[in-house]
Amino acid sequence: MARKLHYFNVNGVGEPIRYLLHYGKQNFEDVRYELASWPIKSVKDSLPYGQLPLYEEGGRSLNQSLAIARYLGQQFNLVPTDIWEQAELDAAVYNVYDFWAKVLGWFKENDVARKEILKKEILNEHIDFFFSRFERDLKANKGYFGGKLSWADFVFVGIVEVSNLFFGMEIEKKYPTVQALIQKIRTLPGVKEYIATRKPYTM
Ligand SMILES: N[C@@H](CCC(=O)N[C@@H](CS)C(=O)NCC(=O)O)C(=O)O
Structure with missing residues (x-):
C-alpha cells in the first residue's frame, strides 16, 4: 500500500x-x-x-x-480499545494543541512590538501553565498520557520539539516527567x- x-x-x-x-x-x-x-x-x-x-x-x-x-x-x-480512554487521549492532544495555538499566535504575528509581548506571555505564563499540567498528568499515568505509549505521546513530543526550536530553549528542563517522555519517544x-x-x- x-x-x-x-x-x-x-x-x-x-x-x-x-x-x-x-x-x-x-x-x-x-x-x-x-x-x-x-x-x-x-x-x-x-x-x-x-x-x-x-x-x-x-x-x-x-x-x-x-x-x-x-x-x-x-x-x-497506539489507541486504546476503551472509548473513554480514547476520549482522554483526544483531550490530551487538544490540551497540547491549546498550548501550540499560543506558540502559533506568536509565530504568525508580524507586528514587532506585539510579537515581543506574545513571546513574553508564552515564556512567563503559558509554558508554566501548560507544562505544570502536562507534568502532573504524565506523572499520574506512569509517564505517558494514557498509562502506556499512545499516539498522544508522539503528538506531544513533536510540539515540544518545535516550540523548543522556536524559542531556542529546552522547555522540558524544569519538567522531569516530560523530559523522560521525550527521551522515550526519541529512542523508540x-x-x-x-x-x-x-x-x-x-x-
Ligand atoms: N489544523 C491544521 C493546521 C495546518 C497548518 O496550519 N498548516 C500550516 C503549516 S504547519 C500550513 O500549511 N501553512 C501554509 C499555508 O497556510 O499556506 C493541522 O493541524 O493539520
Missing part, C-alpha cells in the same frame, strides 16, 4: 506523523516542501483546505495533523534511526 506524507521541511505538526510512520516501520514517501518557496500555487490549490500536512494512502488522502496521527495510531496499536525503534539520519532543523 503506497503511503505519502506531504509537509514542509520543518519539524512542525507533521513531524509526529513522520515519527509514527517510522515507528510503524512503514515505507512512505516523505515529500517535503521548502517554506522559502511556499506557496507553490499548484500544490496549495490541490490541497483540500490549502494547508499541509496531507497524508495519502491507497489512493485516498487525509488532512488535519491530529486526524492523521490518530489514524496511524490505530494502525500501530524506528524513531531513533530516523532522528539519527534526518538533517537537523533550524529556525
Whole structure:
C-alpha cells in the first residue's frame, strides 16, 4: 500500500506523523516542501483546505495533523480499545494543541512590538501553565498520557520539539516527567534511526 506524507521541511505538526510512520516501520514517501518557496500555487490549490500536512494512502488522502496521527495510531496499536480512554487521549492532544495555538499566535504575528509581548506571555505564563499540567498528568499515568505509549505521546513530543526550536530553549528542563517522555519517544525503534539520519532543523 503506497503511503505519502506531504509537509514542509520543518519539524512542525507533521513531524509526529513522520515519527509514527517510522515507528510503524512503514515505507512512505516523505515529500517535503521548502517554506522559502511556499506557496507553490499548484500544490496549495490541490490541497483540500490549502494547508499541509496531507497524508495519502491507497489512493485516498487525509488532512488535519491530529486526524492523521490518530489514524496511524490505530494502525500501530497506539489507541486504546476503551472509548473513554480514547476520549482522554483526544483531550490530551487538544490540551497540547491549546498550548501550540499560543506558540502559533506568536509565530504568525508580524507586528514587532506585539510579537515581543506574545513571546513574553508564552515564556512567563503559558509554558508554566501548560507544562505544570502536562507534568502532573504524565506523572499520574506512569509517564505517558494514557498509562502506556499512545499516539498522544508522539503528538506531544513533536510540539515540544518545535516550540523548543522556536524559542531556542529546552522547555522540558524544569519538567522531569516530560523530559523522560521525550527521551522515550526519541529512542523508540524506528524513531531513533530516523532522528539519527534526518538533517537537523533550524529556525
Ligand atoms: N489544523 C491544521 C493546521 C495546518 C497548518 O496550519 N498548516 C500550516 C503549516 S504547519 C500550513 O500549511 N501553512 C501554509 C499555508 O497556510 O499556506 C493541522 O493541524 O493539520
